[in-house]
Amino acid sequence: MKDNTTILTIITWGVLLTAISVLLNDMREFDFNQFKEFQNWAKVADKNETWLTSENAIKWSYYAISAGLFFWRGYLIYGFSYFLSILKEIDQGHYFSDNNIKYFKKIGNIFIQYTISVLVLRFLMAAIGKSTFDFFDELKAEFTFLIPAGLAFFILAEIFKRGKQAEEENELTI
Structure with a gap:
């Protein structure tokens, strides 16, 4: 089993490092000059114009x-990094540990929170006119997998929780 967890750990690290590099590259390519434009606008903006309806507010x-x-x-x-913690617990022979149960719940929470939050943010981005948004197309994309x-x-x-209970009952009968 040790060989399998080592291979899975290496694969998980590869996926994590790839995802981090893609995120950093996307952030690098993002136009952060908009923040400078917003600061310049704030200095010379017409104070009588409502901020919420101005074009710069939309850019912001x-x-x-x-x-x-x-x-x-x-x-x-x-959230994906919790897989490393699960693999570490399994490697130590603690299959049905409280930590693994907690990690599985955290991963589930993060996946669902991410999906809902990104759907809301993409809807808001479409509402301000900077992107196209079709709810069903978004669900067909990455979201059909994450929920x-x-x-x-x-x-x-829950399965690991029940497995832990069965393991504890088994230890008491011996």
């Missing part, structure tokens, strides 16, 4: 929502 909203999307992608990567995966991790947590 786009900037803030994009930053939120970067945060949630980082949070998803963080069922999140639910599957909740199920795995």
Whole structure:
């Protein structure tokens, strides 16, 4: 079993490092000059014009929502890093540990929180006119995978919880 967990750990590290590099590259390519433009606008803006309806406010909203999307992608990567903790527990022979149950629940929560938050942010981005958004197309993309995966991790947590109870009962009968 040790060889399998070592291979899975190496694969998980590869996936994590790839995801982090893609996120950092996307952040590097993002137009952070919008923040400078917003600061310049704030100095010379017409104080009588309502801020919420100005074009610069829309640009600022786009900037803030994009930053939120970067945060949630980082949070998803963080959630994926729990696989390393699970593999470490399994490698130590603690299959049905409280930690594994907790990690499966955390991964499930992160996957579902990510999916809902990104759907809301993409909807808001479409509302300000900076992107196209079709709810059903978004669900067909990565989201069709993440919600069922999140639910599957909740199920795995429950299975591991029951496995731990059976293991404890088994130890008492010996």
